[in-house]
Amino acid sequence: MKSKIILLYIAILYSIAMLHAQQSGSLEDTNGTQQEEGFIQGSRIIYSDNFSKDAIGDFPAKWTSTKVGEVKKLNGFSERYLKIWDGSVVSPQLTKILPENFTLSFDIIVPGDVPIRMASFGFGIKPFVISNLLSPKDGFVFSFHSSDRGIADGLKFGTKNAATSQPGLQKINFKTPLNNAMKVDIAVNKARIRLYVDGVKMIDMPTAFNSAFRKSFFFCPSTHGAKESKLNYFYISNLVIAEAGKDKRSMVLKDLLEKGSVSTSAIQFATNSDQLTSASSDVIQQFVEAMKEEPTLKLKIIGHTDADGDEAKNLILSKKRAAAVKTKMIVLGITANRLLTDGKGEKEPIADNSTVNGKLQNRRVEFVKL
Numbered sequence: 001m002k003s004k005i006i007l008l009y010i011a012i013l014y015s016i017a018m019l020h021a022q023q024s025g026s027l028e029d030t031n032g033t034q035q036e037e038g039f040i041q042g043s044r045i046i047y048s049d050n051f052s053k054d055a056i057g058d059f060p061a062k063w064t065s066t067k068v069g070e071v072k073k074l075n076g077f078s079e080r081y082l083k084i085w086d087g088s089v090v091s092p093q094l095t096k097i098l099p100e101n102f103t104l105s106f107d108i109i110v111p112g113d114v115p116i117r118m119a120s121f122g123f124g125i126k127p128f129v130i131s132n133l134l135s136p137k138d139g140f141v142f143s144f145h146s147s148d149r150g151i152a153d154g155l156k157f158g159t160k161n162a163a164t165s166q167p168g169l170q171k172i173n174f175k176t177p178l179n180n181a182m183k184v185d186i187a188v189n190k191a192r193i194r195l196y197v198d199g200v201k202m203i204d205m206p207t208a209f210n211s212a213f214r215k216s217f218f219f220c221p222s223t224h225g226a227k228e229s230k231l232n233y234f235y236i237s238n239l240v241i242a243e244a245g246k247d248k249r250s251m252v253l254k255d256l257l258e259k260g261s262v263s264t265s266a267i268q269f270a271t272n273s274d275q276l277t278s279a280s281s282d283v284i285q286q287f288v289e290a291m292k293e294e295p296t297l298k299l300k301i302i303g304h305t306d307a308d309g310d311e312a313k314n315l316i317l318s319k320k321r322a323a324a325v326k327t328k329m330i331v332l333g334i335t336a337n338r339l340l341t342d343g344k345g346e347k348e349p350i351a352d353n354s355t356v357n358g359k360l361q362n363r364r365v366e367f368v369k370l
Contacts (some may be wrong), residue, residue: 036138039185039196041241041360042103042256043264043283047092047306050238050352051080058335065090066127067240072235074109077181078354081109081235084219089127091218092239098123098196098214101244104186107355109235110144112178117146118222119176119234123209132229134167135160140213143222144202146176158193159210172202181237187244188214217241238355242266256290256297256369263304263350265364267325274308276328284325287365287367288332298370301325303343306359311346318343325365340370 054060054071061081063069067088084090110119120130124139132143134368140159147153155174160167174197176182185196188209195203219236223229255262263283276284291297294333303318303325322341351358 010019014021038199038201039103039187039243040192040268041105041185041240041266042101042244042245043266043286044262045240045361046102046243047241048097048239049092049095050355050358051082052352054080056080063090064093064127074235077109078235079107079352079358081237083146083235084233085223086221086223086232087129088229089129089218089220091127091216092241094216094241098188098217098241099154099243100211100214101189102241103188103244104217104239104241106184106239107181107237108144108184109181110146110176110178110233114228114231115148116224116226116229116232117144117176117178117234118224118229118232119144119219120222121217121219123213123217125212125215127220130220130222132156132222133169135169136276137161138212139208140193144174144176145171146178149226149228153362155197155202159213161208161210170230174202178329189244237330238351238358240361256299256367261271261366261368263364263366265361266274267365268363269321269324272317274324276319276324281328284328285332288329288334291329291334291338298338298340300340300368300370301329301344302341302366302368304348304364305346305360306362306364307346307349307353310360315343315345315347318345322365 049062051060051071056071056073058071059069060071063087068085069088069090070083072083074081110117118132120143122139122141130141135158137160143156145154153175154171156169156171158169183198187194191207191209193205193209221232223232266283268277300323303322305314305318322343326339326341349362351361353359
């Protein structure tokens with residue numbers, strides 16, 4: 001009898017606990033997965049190119065190719081794109097290996113006028129031709145597959161390592177939009193690699209990225225035995241590579257002390273507001289720590305906006321956003337007399353305001369050493 005009473009008592013306590021958890025709100029979403037913030041661009045841009053300085057018809061100056069490539073002006077798009085043909089392996093000219101933590105973003109257009117489409121890109125010890133079937137041992141690759149020949153669409157990805165028993169690439173269902181720009185974002189944190197398409201996380205591999213793969217990033221239209229696949233090509237633009245993580249000295253002090261200024265688009269605000277988002281706290285904390293490491297360092301904080309909306313209102317908003325960053329830094333321990341603020345509105349763009357990625361780069365906060 002006593003054992004039944006004890007079991008009943010435990011059951012009641014469990015029911016109460018579960019009811020309390022439901023009322024308090026779960027840490028997981030309705031699908032049972034933990035909530036995670038979306039893609040956040042690294043705070044220190046180390047490479048960017050939108051081909052605005054390259055002549056139409058030329059191969060871009062800051063890139064290399066094994067075959068061909070050509071800067072194009074496409075109907076319906078204001079920015080310039082690099083056309084990459086089948087058989088080409090095209091890569092940006094990186095002056096050093098990528099850092100331990102970094103982000104990489106670009107726009108890609110897969111055309112609909114060819115029957116078989118395999119738009120591939122990846123990281124590796126060196127650039128190489130990406131097979132449409134096999135996982136490479138010297139890199140980590142991705143490939144958007146689309147076809148008019150009855151082959152299922154999808155996003156393929158992977159690498160070959162000790163934990164990979166099958167040679168083939170992994171695949172998830174994905175319907176590649178044709179003749180429209182997709183925004184691709186990649187975040188690498190040590191061995192973890194994530195890929196987002198138009199803001200939606202598609203791939204998350206916690207231990208798949210080898211440090212040797214930081215030596216190169218490249219694009220390649222994959223082909224296979226079918227003659228139609230030799231017609232494969234695609235376009236890319238607005239490539240931005242940025243250092244991320246918490247390497248305060250390399251990301252903040254390095255530019256502040258050597259160049260006298262540093263700019264970041266990772267400090268974000270609510271739309272048309274000077275209210276800081278939660279994602280901005282870590283970046284601001286890096287500047288705070290940098291100032292604590294250099295007690296004599298004084299900074300001017302300058303807000304910048306994109307060109308959307310009224311110019312006069314954007315100027316006011318940029319000043320308010322700079323002031324909001326200053327207030328946050330004071331709360332985190334920096335005295336007010338070490339910080340000045342200003343705002344430039346939309347007057348000093350660093351990228352094309354007619355593109356989504358360009359606007360993102362222009363919505364930035366600049367720190368200038370005084």
